[in-house]
Amino acid sequence: MILHGPPSSGKTSLAHIISQMTEAYFVKLNSVSLSIKELRDVISKAHDASKMYGKKTIVFLDEIHAMKSNVQMTLLPAVEDGTITLIGATTESVMHEIIGPLLSRCRVYTFKRLTKQQMTEVILEALHNPVRGLGSSVNMNDDALNYLIDISDGDVRAALGALENVYHSIEHETTITMLMIQEVYENRINTVSTNDQYNLMSAFIKSMRGSNTDAALYWLSRMLYAGIDPMYIARRIVVHSVEDVGMANPHALTMAINAKEAVHFIGDHEGMLPLAQAVVYICESPKSNSVYKAIGQAMNYVKEHPIQEVPDSIKQGSNRYKNPIDYPDVQLNYFEESDKTRFYHPQDSGTEAKIYKRYKNKENN
Known part of the structure; x- marks a missing residue:
């Protein structure tokens, strides 16, 4: 089993209770410095104890996420054939820190913070x-x-x-x-595990997407207070400015890029100000994910359809090409399927509303 939860939520305590209530040998190992040789020695002794005395061995690995993947692999045969009963404890994301083959052989129990x-x-x-x-x-x-x-x-x-x-x-x-x-006790406990970091970032992004400015500022502050790299946060703001604001307010990308550059220029502490400004700006902006959907559909089209040849009229050096700026009535073939394939569907939001109306007019005509 894997016991997963925040610090001081009872994981190690439960392991000790189990050790006192069973007649099995109980071995506690340090996951941080554990080597393959040490682990094999424990497994060998567990095999002998089972064969000679009929006694099981429970191996408790505290902070199991700290084990290197090759060391985790060493556990697989012994866990699979029952040579040892594994109890792992971790504060980090089980899905990201424990290798899949080992995780599939364990039952995960999630501990909550004490009320x-x-x-x-x-x-x-x-x-x-x-x-x-x-x-x-x-x-x-x-x-x-x-x-x-x-x-x-x-x-x-x-x-x-x-x-x-x-x-x-x-x-x-x-x-x-x-x-x-x-x-x-001057400072509030605010440790952040890998799993916490993903959840905090998810809450942050979803709050901006939902235009809840106060919530977004709260999650931003939580991450900054916990020491999460401001540049990591800034990169996510840049992605969000295109993914969820996009053409509804193209200036959001400029604001996000400027915030990222400002953090890099003035440092982490005062960098919270441009980050906060970018967050407020993005939260209060109209939203559109048309660009996000468009590039996703275009990528899927490329993946699922035969390669399209470049039309002769727009090949490099073609004498059949006419600049549509100079010849506004010229009809050019840019893409063989362009008449029946559309990736970009503008939304009636913010700046993009003008594009939306133009597309609607074309459809009506």
């Missing part, structure tokens, strides 16, 4: 448990508790670390206040 109620229960247990906690030697007021839960964003490990730091920093105080938490 506010769950965080409250754990923190209060840490405050009052006499064996594993602080044993009620200090209290925490509601403001401090709510602030700690809010800023740790479901990461109970970080919350407990902050609580422990506060406890060791106070001398004669018996009540932990919000100010005490703020002194040891």
